[in-house]
Amino acid sequence: MTYLDHAATTPVLPSVVEAMTAAMAQGGNASSLHTSGRAARRRVEEARESLARDLGARPSEVIFTSGGTESDNLAVAGIYRARVRENPGRCRILASPTEHHAVLDVLEYLEQCEGAVLGWLEVDDYGRVHADTLAAAIAENPADVALVTVMWANNEVGTVNPIRELAQVAHGAKIPMHTDAVQALGQLPVDFGRCGADAMTITGHKVGGPTGVGLLLLSREVSVVPILHGGGQERGVRSGTLDVAGIIGLAVAVADAQANRVERALFLAGLRDDLIAGVTELVEDVVVAGDPGQSLVDGGPSRLPGNAHLRFPGCEGDSLLMLLDARGIECSTGSACTAGVARPSHVLLAMGVPEQEARGALRFSLGHTSTEADVAALLGAIGPVVERARKAAMAGARRRS
CATH class of the missing domain: 3.90.1150.10 (Aspartate Aminotransferase, domain 1)
Structure with a gap:
């Protein structure tokens, strides 16, 4: 073929297969306190540190998830709910109409079930959101905007958005911004710290990593209401037993994507x-x-x-x-x-x-x-x-x- x-999705890298195979042979729950658990936790934290270095983030900003869809849902719904909890008047979400359905569908849910007001940001003939478009949308009423979400690069037509400029506009009004960087990683210079976004979605299987593991880069200054509840893993933001082998494979894939x-x-x-x-x-x-x-x-x-x-x-x-x-x-x-x-x-x-x-x-x-x-x-x-x-x-x- x-x-x-x-x-x-892209074929899994041989180096990822090798690293995951070795990790699966070791076992251990990273939340357990015994020897095997502590060894698993060490491998997870080494992967977290590697990912943070490669993505321009702090290790504490790396939240492991099951992939892009969960990360998008956690960022958009979680930040929206936290902002509304602080101030019920913050009900407007500004978004690009060209987003992936992992963002569009959670926006529709928040509109239908939780009173969110959706403000669609006009795109040009290439599918790009411009900073002045975002500034004008915010200026309608800065006090009612809960968050901004604009993808870094479009998954269909490949157009790249000016994320750093958009983040500067959002921060000028003290509004948090999320970006879905699933397609950008490995092809564009993705750096969480430099881009200015408060939350960023990454998944493994677009860069030669395993399917079913991803991460949300989340600034420590941004509050998020969890969408999963249980063991309180990942800063209490994302409960669930960590996929140690998948996380290790993700780290190897991201390192390869950034290095090459x-x-x-x-x-x-x-x-x-x-x-x-x-x-x-x-x-x-x-x-x-x-x-x-x-x-x-x-x-x-x-x-x-x-x-x-x-x-x-x-x-x-x-x-x-x-x-x-x-x-x-x-x-x-x-x-x-x-x-x-x-x-x-x-x-x-x-x-x-x-x-x-x-x-x-x-x-x-x-x-x-x-x-x-x-x-x-x-x-x-x-x-x-x-x-x-x-x-x-x-x-x-x-x-x-």
Whole structure:
């Protein structure tokens, strides 16, 4: 198979497998007081210190979770509830409409069940939130804003947000800010201390780590109401027996991502550019979504180096995906499927893309195992696949008419 869906998950690094295998052979509950428990705790704290160094945080700011979804929920719901508890008038949450559903769905829950008022921050044609947009939204009533949440880099179109500028605006009004950095890590210069965010979401399986383990970087100055209750682990913020092996694997993966980021990002950007140039040469009317990637944001590229998001007018994204899959090429569409009904991407719609055009989107995402051969395989298949998909769409339109 030719794997071009690293933004969904990326293959586990051999070094991670080795480290986790050794850790699983040792055992021990990191909350136990006996010898095995203390040894497990030591391994967890060594991993915590390693992660803190690599991510520009203090060890006490590293909160282990089951992954990105839990970290997003804990940050958004936890900070909101803490702020409302301190002042019931703080009911407004400012967010980008292009967020991952791990953020969007908890926002919807807070709106429906806990009285939150959602303020959607307008994005430009690339899907980016600008600092002046956030400043204007806060200025409507700074006293009623509970928090701001804006993702560092978009998981669909790859656009990078100016997190440091946005955090400065939020802090100017004494408002905490959360950012989902799941896609940014390993491709952008991610540093918790320098970016200014108060909470940051990270997960392991996007950078060659295990699935089911992640972390929330959380400033000591920010109060959070837990969403899990039990043993009081992780500063009392996230109860639950720690996955020692998973945490060790996460630390190894993050260390690799940060150590190899510059070299890997340059290589992936070259592959991405070759992919885009090749497809646009072979297929008529292709539209590249997101930022062109020729400028800098917060010291890094304005588009994820490994992201190529393309729209194919006259095609259905699901048809393209399955036709490519039949040829051994794996990618993803820009749409989500809810209750079995295909819907156009909320990211593209927020960027102003017409609904019909948004249905013909594909995301090709590259990672640490990607090669020139992967791009060549796609270029060898894309022309006939698009031609077949367009004929099928035209036939379907004639039957409906």
